[in-house]
Amino acid sequence: QVQLVESGGGLVQAGGSLRLSCAASGHTFSRLAMAWFRQAPGQAREFVGAITWNGGSTFYADSVKGRFAISRDNAKNTMYLQMNGLKPEDTAVYYCAAAPGGVVDTARGYDYWGQGTQVTVSS
Secondary structure: OOEEEEEOOEEEEOOOOEEEEEEEEOOOHHHOEEEEEEEOOOOOOEEEEEEOOOOOOEEEOOOOOOOEEEEEEOOOOEEEEEEOOOOHHHOEEEEEEEEOOOOOOOHHHOOEEOOOEEEEEEO
């Protein structure tokens, strides 16, 4: 089992920045592919980005490319999502997810999920 806990969400004005964290426990973190998803009210869960087990490769949805950056610190069992240039359409609950396999961009590819953290961007 893997336990994931997100933190760092909040209210920010458009154009601002936030950094989300995802702390993992219960598994060898360095063996896990990790990802961020988000879900706005009334919408399906959406892939934001992902990072390979060693941090060597990252992948992003077109909607966040160039504004968001994913990183990880395997020594701290933590993944991060740096969000810059935030827009009102980025408003959602952000979830981190983990998988023992490789990176994929679909929610069903991930076995473990955090409880989510709310990000609200005001215009």
